[in-house]
Amino acid sequence: MSIRITNGGLLTTVQDKGRYGYQEFGVPVSGAMDPHSMAIANILVDNDENEAVLEVTLLGPRMEFTQDNIIAVTGGDLAPTLDGAPLPMYTAVLVRAGQTLAFTAPRTGCRAFIAFAGGLALTPAMGSCSTYLKAKIGGLEGRKLDKGDEIAFRAPVVALPNMEKRTLPAVDFRATEHELRVVMGPQNDYFTDAGIATFLSETYSVTNQFDRMGCRLDGTVIEHVKDGNIISDGISFGAIQIPSEGKPIIMLADRQTVGGYTKIATVISADFSEIAQAKAGDKIHFQKVSIQEAQDLYRAKKRWLRALRATLDAVPSGPRFDDYYWGY
Amino acid sequence: MEAVKFLLTGDTSVSVEFGNEISTEINAKIRAFNIALSSSGIEGIVETVPTYRSLMVHYDPEIIGYDALVKQMKKLFSKLGSIEIPPSDVLEIPVLYGGEEGPDLEFVAEHSGKTVEEVIKTHSSTEYLIYMLGFTPGFTYLGGMDKTIATPRLATPRVIIPGGSVGIAGEQTGVYPIDSPGGWQLIGRTPVKMYDAARAKPILPEAGGYIKFRPIDRAEYEKIKAEVEAGTYECRRYPRKEESK
Numbered sequence: 001m002s003i004r005i006t007n008g009g010l011l012t013t014v015q016d017k018g019r020y021g022y023q024e025f026g027v028p029v030s031g032a033m034d035p036h037s038m039a040i041a042n043i044l045v046d047n048d049e050n051e052a053v054l055e056v057t058l059l060g061p062r063m064e065f066t067q068d069n070i071i072a073v074t075g076g077d078l079a080p081t082l083d084g085a086p087l088p089m090y091t092a093v094l095v096r097a098g099q100t101l102a103f104t105a106p107r108t109g110c111r112a113f114i115a116f117a118g119g120l121a122l123t124p125a126m127g128s129c130s131t132y133l134k135a136k137i138g139g140l141e142g143r144k145l146d147k148g149d150e151i152a153f154r155a156p157v158v159a160l161p162n163m164e165k166r167t168l169p170a171v172d173f174r175a176t177e178h179e180l181r182v183v184m185g186p187q188n189d190y191f192t193d194a195g196i197a198t199f200l201s202e203t204y205s206v207t208n209q210f211d212r213m214g215c216r217l218d219g220t221v222i223e224h225v226k227d228g229n230i231i232s233d234g235i236s237f238g239a240i241q242i243p244s245e246g247k248p249i250i251m252l253a254d255r256q257t258v259g260g261y262t263k264i265a266t267v268i269s270a271d272f273s274e275i276a277q278a279k280a281g282d283k284i285h286f287q288k289v290s291i292q293e294a295q296d297l298y299r300a301k302k303r304w305l306r307a308l309r310a311t312l313d314a315v316p317s318g319p320r321f322d323d324y325y326w327g328y
Numbered sequence: 329m330e331a332v333k334f335l336l337t338g339d340t341s342v343s344v345e346f347g348n349e350i351s352t353e354i355n356a357k358i359r360a361f362n363i364a365l366s367s368s369g370i371e372g373i374v375e376t377v378p379t380y381r382s383l384m385v386h387y388d389p390e391i392i393g394y395d396a397l398v399k400q401m402k403k404l405f406s407k408l409g410s411i412e413i414p415p416s417d418v419l420e421i422p423v424l425y426g427g428e429e430g431p432d433l434e435f436v437a438e439h440s441g442k443t444v445e446e447v448i449k450t451h452s453s454t455e456y457l458i459y460m461l462g463f464t465p466g467f468t469y470l471g472g473m474d475k476t477i478a479t480p481r482l483a484t485p486r487v488i489i490p491g492g493s494v495g496i497a498g499e500q501t502g503v504y505p506i507d508s509p510g511g512w513q514l515i516g517r518t519p520v521k522m523y524d525a526a527r528a529k530p531i532l533p534e535a536g537g538y539i540k541f542r543p544i545d546r547a548e549y550e551k552i553k554a555e556v557e558a559g560t561y562e563c564r565r566y567p568r569k570e571e572s573k
Contacts, residue, residue, distance in 0.1 A: 023377045025531035026461035103509075125525045135465050135506065137525045186335030186343045231350060232462065234377045234384030236338045258379050258462035266338030295338035295389040298466070302390055325404075 002067040002153040002239075003116075008146040009103065011212075013254075014120065017050035019128035022051070023257045031137065033111050033212060033253050034276035037075035037171070037302060041115035043309045044072035044092045044166050046157070052122060052129035053235050054114040054145070060103020062146060065095050069156035070117040072166070076109020076144030076173050092117075092166035094158060109173030109277035115200060116225060118155030132254060133212075166312055171273070171296035177283040178274045179189040182240065182265035183291050190262040191242070195223035199262055201265055202285055208280040213252040214241075215275060217284060221246030224262065232260040238267030238275070270297035332405065333400050334380070339389060340374075344383040344401065350471065355459055359536035360413045361404070366513075370400050378419050378535040379460045380469070412470045417529050418455055418538040420564040421503065421518050424549040425451075425548075429517035436479045436496060436513050451515065455538040455568060456501065466505030466523030466531040470539060473501045485511035486491050492518045494541065503539075505531075519553035520563055527559075538568055 005012075015038065018031025032038035032055055039049035054061075060078045071079045071090050080087040081102050085193075087093060097099065105110065122129045122139065131139030140149055160166065188196060204219035228244035235241075239251040241261040250267060251259075252275070266276055268289060280283070289297075335343040348353040358378050365385070372391030375447040386396055413454060425448045426433040435556065437444045456470040463469075478499045486509060489495075493504045495512030504510060505523035518541075523531050535541060544552070555561035 021375050022465075022530070023375060023384075023386075024461065024535055025465060025533075026463060026467050027465040027531070042466060102329055126530055133527070137465075183336050186337050186345075219484070231380045232344055232460070233382050234341070234347070234381045236341045236386075238338050256462060257377060258460060263337070266336070268339050291339060291394045295393055298339050300388050309499065323425065 001150045002069065002121075002156065003063045003065055003151050004063055005063050005145050005147055005149040006100075008144060008149070009056060009101075010059040011057040012020070012061045012145040013055050013131040013133070014122060014145075014151075015055045015130045016052040016128055018130050018253065019126050019132070019138065022126050026257050027126060027135070028132055028254050028257055030128070030132040031253050032113065032130075034061055034075055034113070034273045036112045036113070036273045036305075037111070037276075038276040039305050040090065040297055040308070041072045041074040041113045041143070042095060042167070043305060043312065044074070044090065045070050045115045045117035046160050046312070047115055047117060047119060049305060049309075051115065051119045052139075053116070056103060056112040056114065058106045058110050060112060062100060062102040064128050065097055065099050065101070067097050067153060067156055068151050068158050070094050070158065070160060071101070072115050073112055074115075074171070074269075077107040077170065078109075078112045079104040079107055080112070088167065090168040090170045092160060092163060094163075108281050111276055116153055117157035117160065118153055121152040121154040134254070162314070164310055168308075173277045176279075176281070177285070178278055179285050179287055180271050180274060181268045181287050181289045181294070181297075183236075183294050184265045184288055185263075186233070187262040188264050189230075190225055190230070192223045193223055196264070197201070198222050199248075202288075204284045206278050206280050206282045206284060210278075210280060214252050214255060215250040215278070217248045217250070219247065222248070223262065227260065228262045230260055230262055232258045235259050235263070236266055236283060238272060239263045240265050240267065252276070267295040268297060269270040270301055319322070334401075336394075337384060337440065338393075340383055342397065343382045343384050343388040347381050348474065350380050350459065352457055352471070354381050355401070355457060360408060360411070362536070363413055364404055364408055364411045365401070368400070368404055370397070370404075372397070378461045379462075405530055413490045415567045415569075416537045417534070417565045418540050418568045419533055419564070421520055421539055421541050422544040422548065422552055423516040423541045424451070424517050424546060425516035425543055428551075430494070430515040432479075432482075432495075432513035433568075436477060436515055439479045442477070447477055447515070449475050451496075451501065452541040452543050455540045457535050458535055458537050458539060460535045461533065462532070464505060464508065465525075466533065468502055468522075468533045468539065470500065470502050473499055475499055479513045481511040482513065485509055489514065490517065491518065492522070494518060519549050520561065521556060532563060
């Protein structure tokens with residue numbers, strides 16, 4: 001036993017990069033809603049970047065440690081505390097047995113990620129520890145964490161090289177207006193020119209119908225040539241569905257594998273954090289980019305994560321990572 | 329293959345679209361392309377998802393970019409004719425028709441003007457093409473049901489339908505993989521678990537393959553059920569005869 005949950009919070013689940021290889025059988029990918037924040041948390045504690053973490057939503061959990069381990073909390077600022085004192089985010093911290101980690105209020109963003117050095121001792125389902133609530137698979141018995149749950153550490157760590165350097169300036173999720181870059185397609189030709197212009201120029205607002213499956217937006221109706229129905233095809237993370245009523249739904253981690261609504265465009269991977277950390281009432285603008293530009297940004301983020309790991313692993317005399325933190 | 333379209337579905341996947349209708353020909357092309365792609369050696373492909381009219385190809389842009397991937401896939405099309413495509417498998421699913429397990433069988437018979445025995449015979453004599461899986465893990469979108477047994481959905485859906493239930497909804501038929509609410513007319517139940525996350529092969533049906541239902545009696549249902557629980561039951565699979573295409 002290593003952590004004991006004393007309050008599960010609103011929605012705390014185990015997530016990793018997701019369940020790949022089973023979409024052809026109708027199994028949704030799931031995985032972290034903000035994969036980049038998850039990766040940073042893992043790298044700070046020297047884990048593989050896709051190691052399973054706890055994804056915390058708005059009102060965070062409270063948990064007691066029964067064993068020492070190094071953790072890092074990233075993503076939205078949900079005011080984490082350790083024994084009542086503020087816990088620095090984006091920082092590797094050694095937590096001692098007997099200490100309590102709690103989240104006290106959502107300040108900015110809405111999803112935080114807790115990485116535990118050496119990972120959690122969980123059995124993957126279909127190759128992944130990601131929790132998919134609807135089919136009750138992955139994570140801890142396929143459900144959200146609740147009071148009384150206990151999860152063991154797999155290989156806890158009490159010392160990492162360059163501990164004092166394992167910190168980054170926290171990513172700022174204060175914005176309430178978001179520029180989401182998209183690549184057009186797969187069904188942009190099901191919309192009129194006016195519909196496309198509406199989509200790329202109007203401001204949309206995030207509604208409270210926002211869960212791990214998708215984010216429903218409100219705003220000006222986007223005009224179809226005919227209607228919003230298609231013969232079902234595949235749905236990717238970030239796909240922007242426009243059903244016949246003309247309002248966008250951004251499909252997220254727990255999306256179904258296939259669906260029968262037109263998809264006008266897809267949010268690029270580099271902007272998944274931006275949508276995952278948005279809150280009801282926030283404003284969204286869509287900006288079109290080319291596939292080449294989107295993939296350059298994808299590769300830049302991956303390179304950035306590798307550089308972060310290399311810096312943390314380097315001898316203490318190496319450069320501080322935040323010297324080029326804003327470089328991507 | 330001129331009609332094939334590459335549709336952008338974000339920066340880590342592409343939808344290769346073979347047409348805009350539900351047809352066995354289009355599905356066969358998707359299956360052939362999927363098989364060819366998996367043996368092509370193109371690096372960076374993460375997984376592929378066959379649907380009614382397209383193959384969604386997920387890839388890692390750090391290994392292969394969009395332009396290079398499309399170029400390689402186009403090259404593959406020209407070789408498609410020379411690639412041996414094995415016949416599809418037929419997955420045989422044993423079904424106990426009627427009774428408590430199929431409470432709507434008599435209604436379906438009444439609606440179609442057939443006897444219960446005729447409905448069972450009609451339903452179990454077709455090899456149904458699995459166009460795709462989706463909706464829930466292991467749910468099959470099947471094609472080919474005889475229209476004479478088509479029956480509308482229930483006016484009021486049931487709150488809970490046990491996993492394994494075999495139903496008819498309009499011109500569709502299928503199996504509920506897990507307990508779920510639903511409005512299909514239930515005509516029987518299979519003791520086989522179409523989906524079991526803990527099994528080495530969690531989901532039995534495969535897109536592009538076929539399902540055939542085999543009527544069984546209660547004694548066999550109970551026997552198979554016990555074997556399924558013990559993890560010793562294996563569904564019969566056999567290659568589909570080409571000439572029946």
